[in-house]
Amino acid sequence: MSTAERVIDVLVEVTRVDEVRRDPEMPLYEMGVIDSLGTVELLVALTQEFGVEVSPTEVDRSSWATPGRIVRFFEMRVGA
Numbered sequence: 001m002s003t004a005e006r007v008i009d010v011l012v013e014v015t016r017v018d019e020v021r022r023d024p025e026m027p028l029y030e031m032g033v034i035d036s037l038g039t040v041e042l043l044v045a046l047t048q049e050f051g052v053e054v055s056p057t058e059v060d061r062s063s064w065a066t067p068g069r070i071v072r073f074f075e076m077r078v079g080a
Helices: 003-015 036-050 067-078
Strands: none
Touching: 003 036, 003 067, 036 067
């Protein structure tokens, strides 16, 4: 399974919104799919999935605004 697929699976699990699979540019915050608490939950779930530490200071709404941006963030972190 690719890094992108793993990130999206975790995102769906945390948000319970399957549409994020089909729309990599979905504005997660603007659509109310995720909020600040959801960001923390997602951060914890993704760090557990990939075994990498990500500081909350590395995550902001602009860098994690869409599923595609979250995927790219983790692809860079894990070297995929």
